[in-house]
Structure formats: structure tokens, C-alpha cells
Amino acid sequence: MNIAILGFGTVGTGVYKIINNTDRQATNLNVKKILIRENHKINLPEMTNDIDEILDDIEIDVVVEVIGGIEPAHRYILAALRHKKHVITANKAVIARYMDEFSRVATENNVKFYFESSVGGGIPWIQGLERALRIDSIDTITGIFNGTSNYILDQMDKTGREFNDVLHNAQELGYAEADPSDDIDGIDVANKLCISADIAYDRLVLPDDHRLPIFGIRNINRTDIEYFNQQNLTVKLLGKSFCDGKQFDYAVEPSLCKASAIEASVPDNYNVISLHGGTIGMLKFMGQGAGQLPTANAVIQDILDIYQGKEHLQRAFKSSLKFNPNLNRRHYLIRTRVDVVDIFEGYQLTVHDNYVLVRDIPVGIMHDLMKEILIIDELAFMTCVPEDLETTN
């Protein structure tokens, strides 16, 4: 099979390396063309600056889009599908926005659009989710979906280093997005949770929906982490969605995990993503959620699925499930210099050192109120607290 790689950065280079160095099934694959930016120097025979050279090459079967971002990735993916080429992409930002359009155009042109690497890097999460859906409805999707933020929190916890210092490391290791704000503000998790919910619920959940509760780890500091540690708790950035058959919710938020929770001990750039289905119960998928070779590995698994004629699930996005950001209520710890008594009028508040515990508040309302607090105190931080935690008494 002849392949074109669009974008020769961390993941694109990884795909090229694995294909050219394996003695297993990927020996049936050949990288024929690599698209690089117009102003970049051509230093490999496969390289070109001209997308049309790839689109018009009838020998190219598969286009791997790993440029990232929305445009021109969106345009190139559509053009490749319309030129009857299968498309594989790791680009969750563009998939989360255009999953329905890509799926429809792929079907119209009788080609495949696969994206295993877009959620959970090297973890076979999409495949696992699709398999689970053959039997069960999924009522829970939850987990650590971002390698960069997990690496930052884990390193801050283990080494006591500062946030920016560790973020810089994550960038050097190839984990972070071109704009790392996406990693630390929860946007990347939001994109991945949208893709997962699209598949699980057969309903499009668009990341631009301003009602989605999304809060990242930008404001966490070492003192927060030390305080949580004293209580034997570990903070993780989680994506969460629950469905009761008629409605679903959705949240991206820092969450405290007890030492006994699997999530608490997920290290470095690893992710753990869970689903719950009626007959299978809870299923957890763990592996490296970011990084060159694990991500490239998942890209190549998709190519091999096409090579072997393996069909992935097709969704029509026809479900009438309603989004309700306040479907669930949780407890939250907030660190802020703002007097929050009036803001949380009607809710039970307890002061714990520099933190205020708000009990039993609907998730969507909590996120909306936190936006108000951030206008006055831009360094404020909040985290969800386990329901049965003793300190909440």
C-alpha cells in the first residue's frame, strides 16, 4: 500500500520511522510522499511542498493527516477522500468539529476514514469502544485523556518542580500540542471526549458548544498539590460523561483521586480511559496517551486495518439524546481570594485551610460560577472531590 504523510513533525516522523524499520506486517506499506510546508527545505526524496502532487497520484492509497489544527487539515482531508483515498488522522481538533462531514464524504467515495490515534495516543480506545457498542449501550466514559497534563501533574507531584518548568519538558518530549494551551486548559481533553461521546451515543457533541463544562489545570500550583498529598489524594485532569438513556452530561475538570483509584497511579504521559456498559461492566484501557512512537503505532494499526479489509463502526449520529450539563451533582474544592459566600448562596460551604468546599452542586452550575470567580481572581483553581471523602464531613 502506498501512503502519503501530510505533516512531518513528531507523529509524521514516527509513522515514517516505524514503516521503514519494521519486519512485521507494516513491511507491506510504503511511504511514497511526504507533504512539508512550502517554505521548508526538501531533504528526503519522498518530500513535496505540493498537495496536488499527492492528490493526483493514483498510486497513493492512504493519506495520513498529521499536520494538526483546523485548516488546512480539514480541506486536505476532504480533498483526499474525494480523490478516493482512505484517510487516517490523529488530529482530534479537526475530527471533533467535522466527524460527520468526514464520515459522510468517506462513505460517498467508498473509502475509509479512521482515527484511532486521535484519542488516547497508542491506546486502542476507539477500537475498544466500538467493540463494546456491538453488544452494550455505554452509560459512562471517563478517564485521563491527555498525556501532557498527566505528565505535568505527575512530575509536579513526584519532584516538586514548578508547572512551567515541567510543561517545557512535555513540549521537548513531543507530548504537547503546537499550542500547549489546548493541553493545560482542557481543550484537548474536550476534543477527545467529544469524539468518544459521538461514537458512544451516536450523537454529535461539538467542542464549540459553550455549555460544555471545561476547566483545566493552568492555575494549579505546588501548594495545591502538597495540600492534596497531605490528605493522601492525587489530582488528575479527567474527562467524564454519563448517560441515563435520555440525557447525557459532559465535563472536563481536575478531580481528586484516592490512592486506591487506578487513575491516581497513572504515571508520566500515560492515559487511562474507561467505559461502562450493561453486560461488560467497567472496562479500562491504559497506555501512552502521547508521544511519537505510540501515536504513530496507532496510526499504522489503522492503515493495517484498511490493508486487511477490517471494517470499523459506522455511525449516523441520529440519536435524540439531550445534553444536560446539570445531570449530576458533585462536591468541589475551590482555592480563591474571592469571598464566595454570596456566589454559592443556597449551597453548603465548608472552609478547609485556604480552600472552600462546596457540596452537592450541579456540575454545569459549578462551572458557570467558577467562570464568574475567574473574572475577579484569574488565578483561582477548582477541583472535583470524591463523594465519599472523609474530609468532606
Ligand SMILES: NC(=O)C1=CN([C@@H]2O[C@H](COP(=O)(O)OP(=O)(O)OC[C@H]3O[C@@H](n4cnc5c(N)ncnc54)[C@H](OP(=O)(O)O)[C@@H]3O)[C@@H](O)[C@H]2O)C=CC1
Ligand atoms: N504528539 C503527540 O503525542 C500526539 C499528537 N496527536 C495529533 O497529531 C497531530 C500532529 O501532532 P504532532 O506531530 O505532535 O505535531 P507537530 O507540530 O510536531 O507536527 C506537525 C507538522 O506539520 C507541519 N505543518 C503544519 N502546517 C503544515 C502545512 N500547511 N503543510 C505541511 N506541513 C505542515 C508542521 O510544520 P511546522 O513545524 O513548520 O509548523 C510540523 O512539522 C496533531 O493533530 C496532534 O494533535 C495525536 C496524538 C498524540
Ligand SMILES: N[C@@H](CC=O)C(=O)O
Ligand atoms: N497533546 C496531546 C497529544 C496526544 O493526543 C496529549 O498530551 O495528550
